[in-house]
Amino acid sequence: MARELMKGNEAVAEAAVRAGVAAYFGYPITPQTELLEYMSRRMPELGRAFVQAESELAAVNMVYGAACTGQRVMSSSSSPGVSLMMEGVSYIAGTELPMVLVDVMRGGPGLGNIAPAQGDYNQIVHGGGHGDYHSIVLAPANVQEAVDFMALAFDLAEKYRSVTVVLMDGMLGQMMEPCELPAMLPMKTEFPDWAVTGAKGRERRFLTSINLNPTQQEITNLRMLNRWAQVEANEIRYREYFMEDAKYAVVAYGSAGRISLSAVRTARAEGIKVGLLRPITLSPFPREAIYQASRKLDGMLVVEMSSGQMLDDVLAATRFTVPTEFCARIGGVVPYPDEVLDSIRNLVKGPLTTEGHPRDRWLKRMAERN
């Protein structure tokens, strides 16, 4: 199939269309807006639903309503807008409904800026909305992956009745890369037995997240948790580069992952036996893969565009047994491969230690630098 040169935001939109999304509800926010704009044109053209909502809050609740009917539905936003959506995300999780959300992260907290960042990791991976639930989180590192993950996101959301987030950042949203788009899937014609579609010739159905009886709520939460155990057993994804003989490894996801790839290649050319482990599912997190890899390593480097939100998960995965350092730029600053390369060189130079916290050492280096 012919490759097309597409902006990440638009490629994701078209991929969702081809995955059979029946309704899109959103609100403009940079650096995600092209996705909404693309949908505003494409969805009506195909006779599908598009609403530019009055707020992200309304958008996510439109998604909630449409998801109750068993249709494929989605929204997209960027960090501050995603914060507003978290109410609805929790309700959707509590009602055990599938939904797909694309978060094109930007610098924060607060209004922050519109530059690429990864500061939503904790919000997206470790909850976000209130209550006990898990979301599936996919982190593409290039436009092709972002395209491929859209159909996957809908499939996973439906299979596990789960919120699935495709976590990108402004860099991936704004850049153009060639990609192969999948064929257009037919729209769903069969809907699950929980879908609210009008009680024609059947018992009435209702969907709610309220459960005033704590014992009943506990049963619901345990059911969701058992389903999550299936997700953890079946759906962990990551990609390894140069890991076969690696003595050192960089762990990084999304844009930070691809930036690290450049640094790892240069380091390899310098003779450093370093590899890259790039988590693709941030939730469920590739804990075991990182643990197994870490046992063969002399040292690890975690690279992020946040202040080490994933770092804590990596350290826990290694059971704090492997000397680890941290390299990051935050607030919307994108690290150059050169900075990651320096961190790899410093890691190799040592001293290697499991004492103290890598974030503290990084913070000290940042203070010295400024």
Added chain:
Amino acid sequence: MDMIDNDTETLVYSRPNSLTDVSTHYCPGCTHGIAHRLIAEVIDEMNIREKMIGVASVGCSVFAYNYFNFDFVQAPHGRAPAMATGVKRVLPEKVVMTYQGDGDMASIGMAEIVHAATRGENITVFFINNTNYGMTGGQMAPTTLPGQKTTSSQNGRDVETQGYPIRAAELLSQLDGSSYVVRRSLNDPKNIRLAKKAIRMAFEVQLRGLGFSMIEFLSICPTNWGMSASASMTWLENNMIPYYPLGDYKVHPAVAEIKI
């Protein structure tokens, strides 16, 4: 012993098919029951039960889906019009209604209701105005009257610091997107009959694809008002109707042509 002639026995009153056969959790004397019954009767009469999808809100009517015998979803506080929009946009052939109280619709959900109306969203909104937050124990609502005592306006609503009541029907009627916006009262047989007729009209509007319809029902809350049901009805007549006049606030010309 007189013989009873079964052939002449006439059933004059029964539970509508669109209501489930359960007792409600509403307080004695509460007008939610009247509103539920009227809506269910109209749905039965129009034979649209199997096309109905209701959206419950947060407040006393949070469990409305237990009482209406058709498909239902339950929205976060204030978001019922957004959720209804989502349902209606993917299932345009279904009849979608929200059932919301005054705290839900006129306070936390003001953005959602205004924008659903201004989009001319083809849904029907039933709005219960009982001048207070019933479920949480009678706090001041956006509809609480000036001087009215509630648990969060204990000296009476002071408009200088707590603002004025919101007249939702008047407000929504000003939006070009709304097609049928009326206020009715559930206080006496005549007004109840008028309320039922309005419900019929609202569903007709939706079935004809004429857009957004909203009925505000003036309602009582004997428990939180601390009055008997009959005293509450008198209070509604003496205090609410003067502040919230009954009537048709928006009847789109296409709606005016509907004969029922």
Added chain:
Amino acid sequence: MQTEVIIAGFGGQGVLFAGQLLAYAAMDEGKQVTWIPSYGPEMRGGTANCTVIISDEEIGSPLVFHPKAVIAMNRPSLDKYEPMIKPGGVLIINSSMVDRKATRTDIKVVEVDANVVAEKLGDKRLSNMVLLGALLHQLGVMPAEAIEKALRSHLPERHHKLLPQNYEALHEGARFQVVEI
């Protein structure tokens, strides 16, 4: 083999389009490519730049600190990017817009009077094509024909009457030679 190009200038000079064209051509040649703009809140005016990376393998960072080549369409861009170019790299200067000479001696510098050439061709807006022609000639990563093909394939049909002018602009640009610093 990876080639990194930064194209920088004022908004409205065709910076982003020139970069996209380069990216289309690379894609059509079967290469891996990334195009990334600097994006800011301003919609018009201001500075604009984009980075294009062309490679034979999966591209890591779409941004580089030390690019192989730079097209500087104005003075601020020259000041910012000249020091960053990799030794042995290429610097194309739009000398119509820049009032100073390059200072680096370890790179290939081409001064292109792009606005004058473009105006001679009948349209000042062709200056970005002239500069692109000069760049491709020095880089050797793709023939100029690749850009011509990309123009044909990706320019909307209604603009196809402009193709000959664009081809000519590319060829004119390729005639400029490296200057001695």
